[in-house]
Amino acid sequence: EEQVVESGGGMVESGGSLTLSCAASGFLFSLFDMAWVRRAPGKGVEWVSTIRNNGDSTFYADPVTSRFTNARDNTKNTLYLQMSSLKAGDSGLYYCTGEGTSPKDQGTQVSVAS
16 A cells, blocks of 8 residues: 655744655655645645655755755655745645645644744
């Protein structure tokens, strides 16, 4: 069964940092481009970042460029999102998912106090 489990969320002060992790199983992780998306309270899903299957290219939404870093370790089937200079607008549920697919799990909550 294909599964991803996100972790690392929490509550931080504005300007703080967090690193999210996503453990993947049940599929050939190294073959897939992976994405981070988020959902703020009362809003739709917003794309955050994509990383190519071999990790050699990353792409970011304008609001997070230069603050977030998307990385992966294909030997551990794990995706990471390093977040710094966090703002209140970054608050929400964060999900990892295959590029172009919708999240199906519960995600991890990030709350940034302004």
